[in-house]
Amino acid sequence: MVHPVYADLPTTIFEVMSGLARETGAINLGQGFPEEPGPEALRRRAALESVDGYNQYPPMRGLPALRQAVADHYAAWQGLDLTAEEITITSGATEALAAAFLSLISPGDEVVLFQPLYDSYLPMVRRSGGVPRLARLDPPHFRITREMLEGLFTANTRVVVLNNPVNPAAVVFSDEELALLAEYCVRHDVIAICDEVWEQIVFDGCRFRSMMSVPGMRERTVKIGSAGKMFAMTGWKVGFLCAAPALTKALAGAHQFLTFTTAPNLQAAYAWGLANCADWFEAMPADLQRSRDRMAGALEAAGFRVLPASGSYFLLVDLAASGVSEDDRAFCLRAVKDHGVAAIPVSAFYEQDAPTSLIRLCFAKRDETLDAGVARLAAARAARS
Numbered sequence: 267m268v269h270p271v272y273a274d275l276p277t278t279i280f281e282v283m284s285g286l287a288r289e290t291g292a293i294n295l296g297q298g299f300p301e302e303p304g305p306e307a308l309r310r311r312a313a314l315e316s317v318d319g320y321n322q323y324p325p326m327r328g329l330p331a332l333r334q335a336v337a338d339h340y341a342a343w344q345g346l347d348l349t350a351e352e353i354t355i356t357s358g359a360t361e362a363l364a365a366a367f368l369s370l371i372s373p374g375d376e377v378v379l380f381q382p383l384y385d386s387y388l389p390m391v392r393r394s395g396g397v398p399r400l401a402r403l404d405p406p407h408f409r410i411t412r413e414m415l416e417g418l419f420t421a422n423t424r425v426v427v428l429n430n431p432v433n434p435a436a437v438v439f440s441d442e443e444l445a446l447l448a449e450y451c452v453r454h455d456v457i458a459i460c461d462e463v464w465e466q467i468v469f470d471g472c473r474f475r476s477m478m479s480v481p482g483m484r485e486r487t488v489k490i491g492s493a494g495k496m497f498a499m500t501g502w503k504v505g506f507l508c509a510a511p512a513l514t515k516a517l518a519g520a521h522q523f524l525t526f527t528t529a530p531n532l533q534a535a536y537a538w539g540l541a542n543c544a545d546w547f548e549a550m551p552a553d554l555q556r557s558r559d560r561m562a563g564a565l566e567a568a569g570f571r572v573l574p575a576s577g578s579y580f581l582l583v584d585l586a587a588s589g590v591s592e593d594d595r596a597f598c599l600r601a602v603k604d605h606g607v608a609a610i611p612v613s614a615f616y617e618q619d620a621p622t623s624l625i626r627l628c629f630a631k632r633d634e635t636l637d638a639g640v641a642r643l644a645a646a647r648a649a650r651s
């Protein structure tokens with residue numbers, strides 16, 4: 267007998283769509299990964315570390331140099347006062363999330379989450395014994411409101427999970443929304459697990475604010491980051507858990523029996539990168555913003571209705587408003603099988619009451635890929651509108 271959480275768990279939509287794209291040779295605008303290979307200096311550094319560096323088990327909580335570099339980076343970019351002792355290095359944000367859920371949720375604890383939600387959250391919350399309490403953020407702006415929070419938090423609420431910027435909604439929460447959620451966390455003595463992996467990818471002059479910097483939240487926030495997102499190299503799978511010492515002790519306890527540690531050559535390269543790639547952090551969002559605008563412009567010219575996007579490298583398209591009379595899954599399957607372009611149906615990010623006419627497109631691609639991808643989407647639209 268397998269555990270009930272896994273008995274009927276479908277394969278994640280990202281793998282399904284990438285698998286179909288591999289099979290059919292489609293342009294993959296589905297799973298979020300950049301087409302460019304990432305900063306060359308950093309890749310050379312990792313090669314050097316692999317050849318001349320240390321390749322045995324690094325310390326369980328991560329290389330001291332990387333933990334310090336993460337703390338310094340967040341001090342410079344987000345004004346946080348983290349120490350290296352408050353950082354645990356994980357094998358990607360996915361492992362960081364799992365460690366946070368396993369160590370902070372006890373059976374029966376209520377866990378507040380917002381739909382749309384990243385697809386690892388609910389299975390891991392349930393596997394940890396948590397009871398999900400779901401709120402729903404509505405397109406096109408996906409805002410958090412007081413009415414939504416009232417009644418959602420109870421005496422049994424132990425954890426809230428917040429993804430900001432939001433995948434797939436591509437919105438960044440305002441200071442007011444963060445303060446509102448913080449008010450409920452403090453009032454109900456709740457820990458916030460904050461998945462901030464898209465923190466470095468915000469547009470239009472918007473400044474990202476970590477939940478950890480909101481008054482009252484320093485000691486009750488678990489901040490999760492991903493070097494894969496920061497440096498546009500998703501395959502390296504190095505993540506960070508940042509939290510006050512009492513929480514870090516529990517988080518590290520879970521981490522030590524999930525993966526224990528992560529590749530030392532990559533950790534060393536990222537430590538170097540965080541200290542030496544300030545220009546990358548300026549250039550990357552500006553480049554991505556140009557790609558966002560190129561793709562949005564091409565989509566609109568082709569008759570698609572695009573939702574506003576201020577963070578992450580995703581754009582949402584409203585199929586119904588674009589004249590497509592098909593739901594998101596049917597459209598995405600037809601687009602990848604018949605028209606050579608993969609996208610993600612947004613209903614995959616909801617457990618209940620999913621909108622069924624939104625698709626997510628990744629624009630971290632070369633111009634020619636974006637143009638060809640949009641042309642193929644236009645052909646898929648023309649075939650059914």
Ligand code: PMP
Nearest residue numbers: 358359360384433463492494505
């Ligand atoms: N959380 C969110 C919201 C994500 O979008 C992703 C990956 N795109 C992850 C977690 C996982 O990050 P990692 O690849 O570092 O495990």
Ligand code: GLN
Nearest residue numbers: 280281296297298299433
């Ligand atoms: N987070 C990536 C996305 O949203 C996918 C990561 C994965 O496939 N595990 O596309």
